[in-house]
Amino acid sequence: MNRIVQLATTLGLLTMSHLAIAADAVAATEKQATNWHAIIMFCIFVAMTMGITYWAASRTKSTSDFYTAGGGITGFQNGLAIAGDYMSAATLLGLTAMVYMQGYDGYIYMLCFFAGWPIILFLMAERLRNLGKFTFSDITAYRLDQGKVRTMAAISSLTVVCFYLIAQMVGAGQLIKLLFGLDYNVAIFAVGILMMVYVTFGGMVATTWVQIIKACMLLSGGTLVMLLAMYQFGFSFTNLLDQAMSVHKLGEKLMHPGSLLADPITAISLGLGLMFGTAGLPHILMRFFTVSDAKEARKSVLYASGFVAYFFNVIFLMGLAGILIVGQNPEYFEGGTIGGKLIGGGNMVAMHLAKAVGGNMLLGFLAAVAFATILAVVSGLALAGASAISHDIYARVIKKGQASEASEIRVSRIATICLGFVAIVLGIAFEKQNIAFMVGLAFGVAAAANFPVLILSMYWKGLTTRGALWGGYGGLVSAVLFVLFSKSVWVDVLGNAAPLFPYTQPALFAMPVAFLLAFIFSKSDSSVRAGKEIEAFEDQYVRAQTGFGAAGAAKH
Amino acid sequence: MSSAMYERMRANPKFRELVSRRERFAWTLAAIVLTMFYGFVMVVAFSPASLGQPIAEGSRLTVGVAVELFMFIFFWVLTAVYVRRANTEFDAMTQEIVKEAWKENK
Numbered sequence: 001m002n003r004i005v006q007l008a009t010t011l012g013l014l015t016m017s018h019l020a021i022a023a024d025a026v027a028a029t030e031k032q033a034t035n036w037h038a039i040i041m042f043c044i045f046v047a048m049t050m051g052i053t054y055w056a057a058s059r060t061k062s063t064s065d066f067y068t069a070g071g072g073i074t075g076f077q078n079g080l081a082i083a084g085d086y087m088s089a090a091t092l093l094g095l096t097a098m099v100y101m102q103g104y105d106g107y108i109y110m111l112c113f114f115a116g117w118p119i120i121l122f123l124m125a126e127r128l129r130n131l132g133k134f135t136f137s138d139i140t141a142y143r144l145d146q147g148k149v150r151t152m153a154a155i156s157s158l159t160v161v162c163f164y165l166i167a168q169m170v171g172a173g174q175l176i177k178l179l180f181g182l183d184y185n186v187a188i189f190a191v192g193i194l195m196m197v198y199v200t201f202g203g204m205v206a207t208t209w210v211q212i213i214k215a216c217m218l219l220s221g222g223t224l225v226m227l228l229a230m231y232q233f234g235f236s237f238t239n240l241l242d243q244a245m246s247v248h249k250l251g252e253k254l255m256h257p258g259s260l261l262a263d264p265i266t267a268i269s270l271g272l273g274l275m276f277g278t279a280g281l282p283h284i285l286m287r288f289f290t291v292s293d294a295k296e297a298r299k300s301v302l303y304a305s306g307f308v309a310y311f312f313n314v315i316f317l318m319g320l321a322g323i324l325i326v327g328q329n330p331e332y333f334e335g336g337t338i339g340g341k342l343i344g345g346g347n348m349v350a351m352h353l354a355k356a357v358g359g360n361m362l363l364g365f366l367a368a369v370a371f372a373t374i375l376a377v378v379s380g381l382a383l384a385g386a387s388a389i390s391h392d393i394y395a396r397v398i399k400k401g402q403a404s405e406a407s408e409i410r411v412s413r414i415a416t417i418c419l420g421f422v423a424i425v426l427g428i429a430f431e432k433q434n435i436a437f438m439v440g441l442a443f444g445v446a447a448a449a450n451f452p453v454l455i456l457s458m459y460w461k462g463l464t465t466r467g468a469l470w471g472g473y474g475g476l477v478s479a480v481l482f483v484l485f486s487k488s489v490w491v492d493v494l495g496n497a498a499p500l501f502p503y504t505q506p507a508l509f510a511m512p513v514a515f516l517l518a519f520i521f522s523k524s525d526s527s528v529r530a531g532k533e534i535e536a537f538e539d540q541y542v543r544a545q546t547g548f549g550a551a552g553a554a555k556h
Numbered sequence: 557m558s559s560a561m562y563e564r565m566r567a568n569p570k571f572r573e574l575v576s577r578r579e580r581f582a583w584t585l586a587a588i589v590l591t592m593f594y595g596f597v598m599v600v601a602f603s604p605a606s607l608g609q610p611i612a613e614g615s616r617l618t619v620g621v622a623v624e625l626f627m628f629i630f631f632w633v634l635t636a637v638y639v640r641r642a643n644t645e646f647d648a649m650t651q652e653i654v655k656e657a658w659k660e661n662k
Contacts, residue, residue, distance in 0.1 A: 118631045119589060122589070256608035298643060299639060305632055549558050
């Protein structure tokens, strides 16, 4: 093994000097040559997951099977699936690239993405499991007006899902074009259709297993690249840092907080948005209902946060190693000039690194991992969106709880297919747009629209329907407007001269709006219904604490 | 029926004991995480240069990297501590409370 690596490094150096001479001959191309290693490995992944979907389809009969895999997922499996759901391609590619470009800033982002998990465990996990059944609206609407509150929760869920889907689809199209040499539209259709098949036929069982397999691939692929890269630095972190600082254009500043978090408001707002956004993402919250009880729900967070923390540190090392292994090799730059534009764009650092340390095989594997990652995340999103439509809007609002299980499942399948087409259309429509703000927007809406009402409904006796509606809609509208008027949309997308809102991160401003509105309109609500809702908190509280009466607990 | 069950559980002194013990524990841990995390964010916001200092004279390892790595590990250890206590002590108390409420029911 060591010899192979040494050989590869020597070969790499040889090709480097060779390429320096033939630099002019290297043409800058957008679409890469068809990558057969990647395609074959990806096909193996698809074949495996299709097999699982076929098996899962036979086990998906009731609504509970469809939405939550019958509550039969273990804590460990769910932990892996949550990690697989949470770590998108943006994590693997975007954060590696951020460390490569900005050094320490990328590491700060990762801590922000991670720090929400302990808070979810301490304050939310067991109450979520004890009160919820299929969607998080089950909890917000537990003692409030079913129709109005569920509609509100479903609208904000779908908003989050759509923004997140756009980010994933556009990312998928561009990535696949680069990695597999496929056409953008073909890639978008492939992702959309595979997602529809997994979710419509296999429901939560198939989605969970897609996420588990993908998480294992991601963890092992990332670890392998990291180990091969670290080998070149004698597994010494200080050695790596030393060399990285000496070549990076930031120099000593590489390990200082830098330009991404230039002003205090942005730094604080980002911290809030990422931490509480995580606690308000519908596809993540939904995963808490797939386990049998609060005990397994807690274990899920323990495993999930362990995998996430581990992988973020792997990515940090990958990004730093990339500065030397990729950043100093003209082979990976357009036109062969070091410091120019990376072939395929800034997000390709992780891929180039895989190729540099492990050749085409490892590049193919990591490319397949990236594709699988996108598929797993969009499947989770589609399922969360579909259940907001079928469970909340159709079964509870339109049919007022009288829908049969068969018709509810049928509606969720139709909703999945519609969402699949929406995702394809949005993916094609946004191809040329700068979508960097989309994930931030999804987290911002989740933090401002979903999280405040959810946490208040579990902790604050005084929350009434009126307060929940004002808080939910207020948070949703203000988060969307703050992003719309910020630089990332108002200037970068709409082409105006100056932003109306000076900050790019909405959470610090939109979250207080939501909490304040929920508080004021609950306190001032003196209706009879409000009195009953406040009274009903007592029973909800006992159930939240003990899990008595919780869905699925009795069946196992 | 279940409302009566909830009523009895609420009346059980063990329920109050469980809630107060768990709340105290969960909020203490949450306060530790929130204080450390937002303390760190404040340092990033208002005194970024201090994170770039080397951890020791001549070392390449900076305070910022060391502090973050520590938080990744420490926060995860806190989740493990919570899960351990909740899945043994608190769950046992919960089961007792539910069982006693059933008994009274008969």
